[in-house]
Amino acid sequence: ERPGNRYAREGRGTCAELALRDAARAWACTQGPRASKSKQLGSSQLSLPENSVLIYAPAAFGLTVCMTATRLLRSCVETLVGIVLLPALLLIMFPFHLVVSPLIALGLCSSDAAVGVPPALLAWRRLPYLIPMVLFVDLPIAILFFPTHLIEGLFLRNPLILAVYNLCRRASQLPYHVPTLPDTESGLHARERSRANTNDGARYRGHDSIWAALEGDGDKVRPGDVRLISLNWLMALAERGDVLPRRQDLPEEAFLSSAQLRRIEQGARRGFDLAGFAEALQRFGKEPSPSSFLGFIASFFGRKRNPDRLLPVISVSYCWLEAAHPDREGRQLQLLSRKLRGLYGGRGLLGACREYGFSDMGVFLDWSSGYQKDPALWRGWMADQALYAKSDGALSEQQAADRRAYEASRTAEQKAAFDRMLSNTMDLWYAHSAITVVLLTQLPDELPAGFDPSRTYDSRGWTTFERCSAELAKLSSLQSARWSLVIDVSDEGGGAERRLPTTPQRMAKLLAGCRFTNGADSSLVLQLYAKTAAAVLGTVSVPGHSPVLSHVHSALTFPVHITHSSHSPS
Template sequence: MAAAELAAAFSAFDVNGDGVISLEEFVAILTRSGEAGNARPMRRNEAEALFRSFDCDGNGVLSTEEFIRPWAVHLARNSLLSALDAVDAANGRENLMWKAQARVAVQAEAFAKALVDAPGDLPAPGTYASADVLYAALRPLAPDCPPPVRLLRSSWIKKRARQLRAAASPEERQALAMPRRQDLERTDPDAFMDEEELRARSAPDRTGSFITKKLALGALSYCWLTAEHPDPRGEQLVSLAAAIEAAEAGDQAFPGEAAFFIDFASLPQKGPGGRRTPAEAAAFSAALGNMQIWYSHPLVTAFIARSLPSGHEKVPRYEERGWTTCEASWAALAKPMSHYCWAPIIDVPQQGAVQEYRRPAPTTPAALARLVAGKRFTSKKSDLPMVIELNTRTILSLMRDTEKLEFAQCGWGDGEMEQLLEAASAPPSVLPLCRNLRKLWLFENHIGDDGVAALAKAALGGALSTLEDLHSDLKLKGNRIGDDGVQVLAAAMCGDGGEAGSLPSLKLLNLSSNRVGDFGAKALANAMASGAMPSLGLLYLGSNRIGDAGLCALASASASASGLEQLYLEHNQIGCTGVTALADAATKLGATCRDKALSPWADS
C-alpha cells in the first residue's frame, strides 16, 4: 500500500487531529464498514484486541509509527481473506478454482511484502537459530493449564509397535492403537519426555572435529485415516517405529532415545463428547498457532509418512491434503544436510510400499499459498486462512535468519534450481529473503548448465548479494555442469555492463567432479583476471575435463588473483605444458601450491 494512502488512513482515524489515535477513535472506524480501507466491520472486542496489538508501548494511543505498518499488514490480510473466500465459493469447480488460486497467490505475495516491511509482525530474529521456541511449547501457559505440547519417547513408540506386531486379532490391534494425549497422561505418564531430559539428551555430541547440533527430537507428518482416530489399527505407528530403528542403525545414527511430536499424542484432543475443557482448548489453540515449528525448525528431524496403509485407498492421499502439504514444505525449507549427522528428513514407508523421497526446493509464500488453496482440509474455511498465514510467516522468518542453505545430495536437477532461483528477481521470494546467507551448498546433485544459468541470473540480479562474508562459499561439486554453465556463471560474476562483480567477496568456489573443460576454465580465468573475484582464496576444479589450454589460462590469470591461496586440479587431462605454466606462475608470485594438484600423473 502506498505511503500516501497509509497517511490518509491515519488521518481518517485521527478524528480530532491531535496526531495520535485513541482507542475510541480506532474502534469507531473499525466497527463501521467501508471506512479507511476497512471493508469488513469488526466486533468491538476484535477492534480492541487489534488496537492492543498495534500499541507497542502500551500508552493507550497509536502514534504514526505504531499505526502505519501494522495497518498495511491488516489490510493485506483482509485482501488475502477475500481471495480465500473466492476459493471457498469456487467449490472445486476447475475453471473457477484456477482463477481463485491465482488471486490467492497475488494477495499472498502482497501480504508477505507487508510483513517484510513491518518486521515486528514476524517472529523475533533468532527464533529458528536456537531451541528456545521448542522448549517454551513444553511449558504450561499458566499454573492451572496443561502445556500446549507433550513429546512421546521413541522407546515407547518402539515398544508399542512390538506389541502391535504380536497382536493376534484386529480387536487386539485396535486396543493397542495410540491413545489420545489425555488418556496416555493418565495411564502411562512415563511415555512422555520432559524439557529437562530433552535438553540433557540433546547436548552437543563431538564426532571427530565436528559437533552435532540437532536435537534428539523428531516430528511425524502423516495422514489421519479416520476423523475419530488417525491410526485406528496402529499400522502407521508400526511403520514409524521401523523407520526410527532403521535411522538408529545408520552410519550417522539417530539417537537411541529421542522425543517425538505426533499430534494425536502431543496435543490436547477432544473428549468422548467432542469437546475440550477450557484449559485444554487454550493449550490446543496455542499449539496450533505455532504448529510449524515442529516441522520447519532446523534442529528437528522430520519423519514423513507419505504412503497410506493398505485398505485405505479411499482416504485422501498425503499430497492431496492441505496440512500435510504444508508440513512437508516446512520440513524442506532450511534443514541442514551433513555427512556428520543423521538425515534431516526421514521417509516413513508403509509395509511393502516403495516410494523414494526427493526433497523439494523451498517455495515462495505466494507459490505455496496457491498450491495449498487447492488442497483438502477437514474444515477448509477455518483452516486455510490460518495455514496460509503460518506459511507466510514461517518462510519469511526462517529465511531471514538462515546463514546457510544446504541442499546437497537431494537428487536435484535443473528444475529444482529454477524453482529455487528463477523467481529471485521478483521479491518477496526465497533467496532475496535470506538476508544473512553466507553459504549455499548444492553439491552432489544432478544440476546441469540450465540450473547454473538460473544461478547466474539470480547472482546478476543481486539475489546472492548476501554472500559477502569472507567465509562465504558456493559449493557445486559433483553435478553435471559443463563449459556452457561455467561460462554463464563466470559472466555473471563479472557483472553486467562493466559494473562490479556479483560475488566480489566469495571466498571458496567448488566445481570439482563436474564436466568443465578448457572453455569453462578459460571463462573462470577471464573472470579472475578482470578482478571480479578479488577475495577468491580456494578454487576447486578437480575431476573435470580441463587440459593444458585451460590450465595455461588459469595460470596466467593467477597473477591478477592476489587472494588465491589454493587451486585444486587433480584428475583432469593436464599434461606437462599446463603443469609447467602453473609452476612458473606460482614461482613468479612466490606462492605455495598443493603438490597433488600439480602432479601430471595425477591428471592423466
C-alpha cells in the first residue's frame, strides 16, 4: 500500500506527522531484548528472518525520513503557491490578459494599411512589448508547475522507491492480529460477497463482456455463437418488403463482425466527459495538488470520444407470432421499421445514432442472431408439446420422420451454440447498461390464422424477462446521444415507461402467469433473471436509472420489493 493512500485514509494529522510516527515506530523496534521481539513476531506469523527487524529498521527509518522531507517540501511548495504566489500571479496575470493581450492581438492581427486602426496601436507588434508578457506570465507558470511535477514524478510516485519503502516498513512493524470473532468473520464474508457482486455487476457495465459474447471468452462462449445484424441492412430489407430469414439463410453482408462494431464505436463523436470531470473533481477534493488541479482543468476543457460510453448495439424484444417462425409474412418487420423511422422528429433511430457518430448499429434478434430450425419443416401437430415429446414408437411413422427432419435442420454444433447463447449471453443483450433496447410491444394489424389475440407482449414469458432486464441499469437520459436506451415503439416520443426494478421473487410470480412456447424455458428464464438482478442491483445503493413511475399502483413498482432485489427467489 502506498504511504499517501494510508495517510489519506486514516485522516489523523498531516502526512509529515504520520511519517514521523512510522519512523519512530521503526526505531523503537530496534530497542529492547531480542527474545521479546522474536516472541512477539513469531516465525509462523511473519515469514521474515528472525533478526529482520534489526536489519531493516534503520533502513526504514532513514527512508521514512527522506520521504517525510520530500512530503514536507511538497507541502511547503503547495502552501507557498496557495498563500503567496497564487494571489500575486493573479494580480499580475489578470491585468495583462484583460488589458495588454487584446492590444497585442490587435497589433499582431493588423497591417499598416488597416482601416480604422490607430497607428499608435500598431506599436504593440514590436518585440519589446511582448517580453513582459513572457517574463511575468509564462515563465512564472512554468517555474511553478515544472519542479513540482518533477519532484512528484521522481520521488512521490516512483515505483522503485515506494516498493523499497513498503518492504522496509513491513519488516519493521509488529504484526497486528485480527480477532476471529463471529461478527468480524461475518463482516469479512460480507465484504467478500460485496466484492463478488461488484465483479458480477461489471459484466453489465463494461464493454469487454459484449466483445467476449461475440468473439468468445475461451470458456463458456465460443466465437460465432451470436451474430448481430446490420441495422442499415435490416431497414433496407423492410423497405423492400422482404421477410427476415433465419440465421443460416442470411447472406454474409447482413452481419456486422465484432471488428466492424469496434470501428463503429471508435467513430463516435467527441463530447464533454461528465463522468471524467466528476472523477477529476473528486480526486482534486481529496488530494489537492498541482497535478490534480491540472487534471481537473484538463477534464473540464477536454473532450472524449463516445462520452456516453455506449455500444453500437440494439436488442429487439418482440413476440413470436408462430411457434416455428416469429414473422412469416414480414409484418412485424414492417411495423418495427416504420416505428423506428418515425422517431425523434423524423430523424429516426438510425439518424440519431449517426448524429452521435455511429454509422451503423448491430441488431440482436434471436431469430437471426442464433441458429434456428427450418420453419419449412414444421408441421401443425408439433405445437402439441406433449405429443412432440413422445418417443418414435409412440408416434406414427410419418410423424417420427417429420420430427427427425425438423430436428436435423439444425446441426448438433449449431444447437450447442444456441444453448450457449441462451445460458451465457442472453442476459447481456437486454440488461447491459450500454445497449439500446427496443420494445416491440405492439402487434401487427394483420395476424396469422389461428393466432390467439390474448397472447400479447405483456403475457409472454421471454418478453417479460427482456423488458424487466432492460429496466435494471439503463440511464433515463444521456448526455450527448439524442435517443433513449429503452424505446417502446408505442411511445411516439421514443421513450418508455420506467418502473422500479422487478425483484426475482416478483419475477417468479409474473412468470407463473406468463406463457411459454416451450414450457421448459420458464425455469431457465427465472434463473437468468435472478442472476442478472443480483449482479446489477447488488452493486447499486441508489438506482442510477432515475426511473419515472407512470403507474404508481402497478405491482411492479412497489418500493418495498427493492429491499430484496439482490436475493435469489425462494
